[in-house]
Amino acid sequence: MYVILVYDIGEKRVGKMLKLCRRYLNWIQNSVFEGEITEVKLKELLSQAKKIMILEEDSVLVFKSREEKWLEKEVLGQEKNELDTFL
Amino acid sequence: MYVILVYDIGEKRVGKMLKLCRRYLNWIQNSVFEGEITEVKLKELLSQAKKIMILEEDSVLVFKSREEKWLEKEVLGQEKNELDTFL
Numbered sequence: 001m002y003v004i005l006v007y008d009i010g011e012k013r014v015g016k017m018l019k020l021c022r023r024y025l026n027w028i029q030n031s032v033f034e035g036e037i038t039e040v041k042l043k044e045l046l047s048q049a050k051k052i053m054i055l056e057e058d059s060v061l062v063f064k065s066r067e068e069k070w071l072e073k074e075v076l077g078q079e080k081n082e083l084d085t086f087l
Numbered sequence: 088m089y090v091i092l093v094y095d096i097g098e099k100r101v102g103k104m105l106k107l108c109r110r111y112l113n114w115i116q117n118s119v120f121e122g123e124i125t126e127v128k129l130k131e132l133l134s135q136a137k138k139i140m141i142l143e144e145d146s147v148l149v150f151k152s153r154e155e156k157w158l159e160k161e162v163l164g165q166e167k168n169e170l171d172t173f174l
Contacts, residue, residue: 004150006093008117029146030095031118050163059116059164063091063150070157076137077146 002068003042005033007049009058016052020045028080036068089155090129092120094136096145103139107132115167123155 005025009017018027024045025033037045042062049060065071092112096104105114111132112120124132129149136147152158 004091006116006119029093029148032093032148046163053164055164059162059166061116061119062161064159064161065157070152072151074149075146076133077140077142079146
């Protein structure tokens with residue numbers, strides 16, 4: 001399964017959330033991640049995210065697509081890339 | 088076409104960008120928008136976005152899906168909703 005995850009989270013909790021999400025997905029913009037992940041791993045990620053979040057204040061959105069090819073990505077400006085090969 | 092748009096943009100330009108994106112899409116999280124849009128309208132939106140952005144600093148990501156049903160959305164915590172009917 002291919003997912004896009006976006007969070008909007010209080011500054012105090014953002015470091016933890018970033019670290020968590022990077023363990024599972026590729027970081028592509030400040031608060032945006034994408035990648036292939038299994039249903040089980042995604043559940044694991046979200047259950048850990050809930051422990052970090054204050055649900056009344058923070059939010060995490062996940063968009064799931066069965067296949068990456070069903071989603072076309074367009075980037076204006078800067079794209080983060082964790083693979084140094086492109087830098 | 089169904090799109091998700093996420094921006095990461097300098098504070099000085101964020102107001103303009105927000106206003107622009109809300110003219111075309113639904114605002115669902117601080118810097119995240121979604122909605123049905125035609126190819127032509129999306130081009131229009133992105134060309135106006137480029138005028139607001141500093142391309143060396145800012146970024147806009149657009150994920151496009153031919154059909155909304157190909158994308159499943161999951162929300163943890165707060166979801167913005169511009170339709171007051173759910174409040």
